[in-house]
Amino acid sequence: MTPLVGAEQMRELDRITIEELGIPSLVLMETAGRAVAEAVARMDPRGPVLIVAGRGNNGGDGVVVARALVDRGVPVQVMVLGSLDRVSKDLGHQLAVARRLKIEVEALGGAELEARLRAALSGAAVVVDAIFGTGLAREVTGDAALAVGLIRASNKPVVAVDIPTGIDADTGQVLGVAVRADVTVTFAFPKLGHALYPGRAHSGRLEVVDIGIPRSLVSKPSAIWLDDSIIERARPPRAPDAHKGSFGHLGVIAGSADRPGAALLACRAGLRAGAGLVSLASSRSVIERLGGSLLEVMGLSAGEDELSARVVIDGLTKRRVNALAIGPSLDPCEGLESFLREVLDAIAVPVVLDAGALDALGSDPSWLKAHAAGVVLTPHPGEMARVLGLDTATVQGARLEAARGLAEVSGATVVLKGASTVISDPDGTVGIVTRGHPGMATGGSGDVLTGIIGALLAQGSDVPLAARAGAQLHALAGDRAKEARGHRLIASDLVEALAGS
Structure with a gap:
């Protein structure tokens, strides 16, 4: 690097x-x-x-x-x-x-x-x-x-x-x-x-x-230009006598009735990125609609339309998850912030928050500092702008400052997505990913990233390393998918490319 x-x-x-x-x-x-x-x-x-x-x-x-x-x-x-x-x-x-x-x-x-x-x-x-x-x-x-x-x-x-x-x-x-x-x-x-x-x-x-x-x-450089060497640092060695429990259990809380695919992408990415087990907690309609698509994923029906925090907490605690990935296609609603707070208060494992979970942070994300196990936030520029109360152009004009600002106020490691992804820790340490290409700008790509980072957290990687390695691995998968399929990718292509990345 x-x-x-x-x-x-x-x-x-x-x-x-x-x-x-x-x-x-x-x-x-x-x-x-x-x-x-x-x-x-x-x-x-x-x-x-x-x-x-x-x-x-x-x-x-x-x-x-x-x-x-x-x-x-x-x-x-x-x-x-x-x-x-x-x-x-x-x-x-x-x-x-x-x-x-x-x-x-x-x-x-x-x-x-x-x-x-x-x-x-x-x-x-x-x-x-x-x-x-x-x-x-x-x-x-x-x-x-x-x-x-x-x-x-x-x-x-x-x-x-x-x-x-x-x-x-x-x-x-x-x-x-x-x-x-x-x-x-x-x-x-x-x-x-x-x-x-x-x-x-x-x-x-x-x-x-x-x-x-x-x-x-x-x-102490201003930032680190990341390369692929960071990926193996975040992956545990696979011993000859290892079993599925050796590589962590990722709990994914995601999905909505009109966008169930986001949950599936995050789960599959988690498995392809090395998690031994993945559980999906979602509404009954999402679990039923995905049905046979969840071949390797354990489903947890946690409510009819709105998720029940108590059901999610009891179910994922019983399954002994090692990390959480929360947010892909979760519908923003009045109770989502209180749901998120309740889950994080009860399940003391590292967590990556994306999409709907970012919208639920409220105007003061400093409450995330109380989650001692560690938090990763993965906003795109529009989400970053909403959380910080800025416009998107301001964020894009000062990407390092924006990522550092949110990391400082939230106590989380922030992955600001986009061309030249910026990853900032709360202490201001920054990594930059320059792999990847415009073909990755497709619906569901961010859900794949969430699953990857969640999988690395579940396997025991510390929060800053999981965020950096996850972003680099996501970009590497994009480059591998481009070699196989050209520029016009869909998010599922990234998931499949993880197998050889």
């Missing part, structure tokens, strides 16, 4: 490396620029490479790129946005070196900017975006915005230095306008903006290069 850092953390890492360890900033810049030049050279440009640079240290990296490419015999054209008299100290040094080597650097601005840059772009084989880096915290405007627009309109291959210009390094959001890169070469550690959309899409293929900043300096 890979540490992810934000803009402020990266600034501090730079500072420590330069000021406390004594590694000069120009050494870091030289290493960074040459790494970008190598990435450009691998593209085998059949013509000049155009470097469009800003007046800060990202521009300094760009001038090093030019010098390194000239050393390789690659023709270059370097354009700096704005006056060459007002540049960062390190860029000034690089410009002086370039002049001594007779590498021409043009200042680009004013009325001629558009015509000159358009002409340069028309003749370029590859464009290097060295305008703004990870320190950008405002909208791209003026000449820089015009340059970004022209680069995008040129449709030329683009290599971005550190992060595409216009992408917020902390959120992945577009700051007005942004470059779309084919390749982004970033330094030391990937940034949050590389993992979160839309920055992830703008970054293209991401290459992370070592420029001399020690990895040991990062004791």
Whole structure:
């Protein structure tokens, strides 16, 4: 798994490396620029490479790129946005070196900017975006915005230095306008903006290069980029003499008369994710309608229309469930919050809450902190917005902050679903899942995730690990299902793909 850092953390890492360890900033810049030049050279440009640079240290990296490419015999054209008299100290040094080597650097601005840059772009084989880096915290405007627009309109291959210009390094959001890169070469550690959309899409293929900043300096990263190794950490070993009781009993409380399939998907996902036993507590109509579909699932009829908390508690306690998964297609009703509180008060096992159960949390989910066995919440952006009293656009614009906020107030581990799923613990520790694809955006996909996380909890995984591994396993199943069936998946395809994931 890979540490992810934000803009402020990266600034501090730079500072420590330069000021406390004594590694000069120009050494870091030289290493960074040459790494970008190598990435450009691998593209085998059949013509000049155009470097469009800003007046800060990202521009300094760009001038090093030019010098390194000239050393390789690659023709270059370097354009700096704005006056060459007002540049960062390190860029000034690089410009002086370039002049001594007779590498021409043009200042680009004013009325001629558009015509000159358009002409340069028309003749370029590859464009290097060295305008703004990870320190950008405002909208791209003026000449820089015009340059970004022209680069995008040129449709030329683009290599971005550190992060595409216009992408917020902390959120992945577009700051007005942004470059779309084919390749982004970033330094030391990937940034949050590389993992979160839309920055992830703008970054293209991401290459992370070592420029001399020690990895040991990062004791607590801004987030962790999760990979498949976390899945096996959450799965217990299967001993030769194991039996069904060795792998936990998951109690699923789900289903409604018009959407019984959600309950079935959660149950089947729980079994495919390794739970030894699964019981479904639902209304009589759901149990009867599913009938023969519940071949491997034990049914518990818990009321005619509304579920009886007492029947659910008595039935699942008697069956000694090890974890609960509550919510898929549960109809929101006036008594659902009190039902949920009563069940969690009585059954002291870890629980994952989804869908209808999230709507029952009320305006103050802090009461979940009393459930000492641990809670996982799995909202999609709309559900997250309702719980936090925000609009969906606000949640999507600050996914890390939203997940951390709900985790802190509820005491639960929060899985904010969507492209680049964000998982936050109450202490602010965050994991990000970047597996998966748009074909997983189908009805019932979230019910499958609920069953997976519930199964890992039932098998004894701790709450944070079950949430992270469950989200990664869900995405892995989606990728496996795509290999077998293509993009247009249904939720049942994900369940079946779990068998080999």
